[in-house]
Amino acid sequence: MKTSAKIFKALADETRLRIVALLAEGELCVCDLMAVLSLPQSTVSRHLSYLKNSGWVKDRRQGQWMHYRLAESAIPLHRALSTVLIGELPRLEPVQADKAALINHLANKKNRACR
Amino acid sequence: MKTSAKIFKALADETRLRIVALLAEGELCVCDLMAVLSLPQSTVSRHLSYLKNSGWVKDRRQGQWMHYRLAESAIPLHRALSTVLIGELPRLEPVQADKAALINHLANKKNRACR
DNA sequence: TGACTATATCCGCCTATGCGGATACTTTGG
DNA sequence: CCAAAGTATCCGCATAGGCGGATATAGTCA
Numbered sequence: 001m002k003t004s005a006k007i008f009k010a011l012a013d014e015t016r017l018r019i020v021a022l023l024a025e026g027e028l029c030v031c032d033l034m035a036v037l038s039l040p041q042s043t044v045s046r047h048l049s050y051l052k053n054s055g056w057v058k059d060r061r062q063g064q065w066m067h068y069r070l071a072e073s074a075i076p077l078h079r080a081l082s083t084v085l086i087g088e089l090p091r092l093e094p095v096q097a098d099k100a101a102l103i104n105h106l107a108n109k110k111n112r113a114c115r
Numbered sequence: 116m117k118t119s120a121k122i123f124k125a126l127a128d129e130t131r132l133r134i135v136a137l138l139a140e141g142e143l144c145v146c147d148l149m150a151v152l153s154l155p156q157s158t159v160s161r162h163l164s165y166l167k168n169s170g171w172v173k174d175r176r177q178g179q180w181m182h183y184r185l186a187e188s189a190i191p192l193h194r195a196l197s198t199v200l201i202g203e204l205p206r207l208e209p210v211q212a213d214k215a216a217l218i219n220h221l222a223n224k225k226n227r228a229c230r
Numbered sequence: 231t232g233a234c235t236a237t238a239t240c241c242g243c244c245t246a247t248g249c250g251g252a253t254a255c256t257t258t259g260g
Numbered sequence: 261c262c263a264a265a266g267t268a269t270c271c272g273c274a275t276a277g278g279c280g281g282a283t284a285t286a287g288t289c290a
Contacts, residue, residue, distance in 0.1 A: 001129050001132065001133070001207055001209040002129055004129075004132055004204075004207065005128055005129040008123050008126040008127040008132075009127040011120075011123040011127075012120055012123040012127040013277090013278080014116050014117055014119075014120040014241095015278090017116065017119055017120055017123075018116070029237095030236070030237060030238095031236065031237085039196055039244080039280095040236070040279085040280050040281080041236085041238090041280095042237095042239080042280055042281075042282090043278085043279065043280065044237095045237060045238055045239080045280090046238090046239085046277095046278085046280095047278095048237095048238095049238075049239090050277090061237095061286090061287085063236090063287065063288070064235055064236045064237080064286075064287050064288065065235095065236065065237085065287095066236075066237060066238090071199075076203055076206060077199070077203040077204075077206075079217055080199040080202065080286085081196075081199060082242080083240095084192070084195045084196060084199055087195065088191055088192040088195055089119075089192075091118075091191060091192075092116055092119065093117070094116040096177075107138055107205070114235080114236075128247090128248080130248090144266080144267090145266070145267060145268095146265090146266065146267085154250090155249085155250050155251080156266085156267070156268090157249085157250055157251075157252090157267095157268085157269080158248085158249065158250065160267060160268055161247095161248085161249090161250095161268090161269085162245095163267095164268075164269090165247090166254090176256090176257090176267095178257060178258065178266090178267065179256075179257050179264095179265060179266045179267075180257095180265095180267085181266075181267060181268090185263095208289080227264080229266075
């Protein structure tokens with residue numbers, strides 16, 4: 001029960017929902033998220049910690065970059081929510097805008113580093 | 116987006132999840148919930164307000180009793196989450212215990228008032 | 231090693247919200 | 261109209277957690 005509330009708590013924040021929606025597109029590093037969300041690094045990093053701590057994302061270090069991706073969970077509620085999020089979040093206008101910004105960002109960045 | 120976060124916030128609390136699970140069984144009044152959850156009236160009432168305010172429940176006055184039931188929403192995310200909750204919450208042990216307590220409470224109460 | 235980049239964490243500040251006892255309001259029945 | 265029941269709200273208190281600048285850490289490359 002506590003576990004379930006924790007799963008929902010992680011989604012009870014606008015920024016974290018945006019992050020989850022972006023990660024649904026694939027693995028991203030912190031600097032990409034900063035750029036797309038236009039948020040300070042400490043803010044993005046804090047939310048990612050929260051998501052990691054609650055089991056929503058996994059990280060993977062590659063050189064100086066920390067890559068984050070959605071985690072697959074063994075908890076049925078968690079899995080069911082993932083499915084819902086993947087199906088419903090893309091309907092939201094802000095999510096669509098973020099995705100467009102992501103595509104644009106990745107295009108500009110090409111094979112260059114983050115900045 | 117803000118709306119979505121609000122929907123999740125309402126579920127980001129153990130007590131509210133228990134209430135939602137109980138209301139999935141059908142309409143209940145505050146005093147029934149107090150008895151089943153073993154929580155003070157002000158606490159139960161506060162959580163019901165929160166759930167009402169976030170669109171999760173509707174109330175209906177019948178004499179001195181205020182009856183609460185799950186609300187049907189027009190918001191796709193909300194509807195999808197309802198389905199998930201109804202499917203997943205019953206798997207949780209604390210929810211099963213609450214349901215048993217509810218059945219017991221209703222049986223003891225019969226046609227008498229709440230106390 | 232030293233400089234630079236990417237990230238995590240610390241910090242002080244501020245708001246949201248949980249708790250439950252106390253109080254106020256609403257409805258009913260006599 | 262009063263008393264009692266059911267409920268909502270107020271209150272003071274405590275903690276969680278949001279924010280973003282500042283600082284610490286980790287990895288890379290010359």
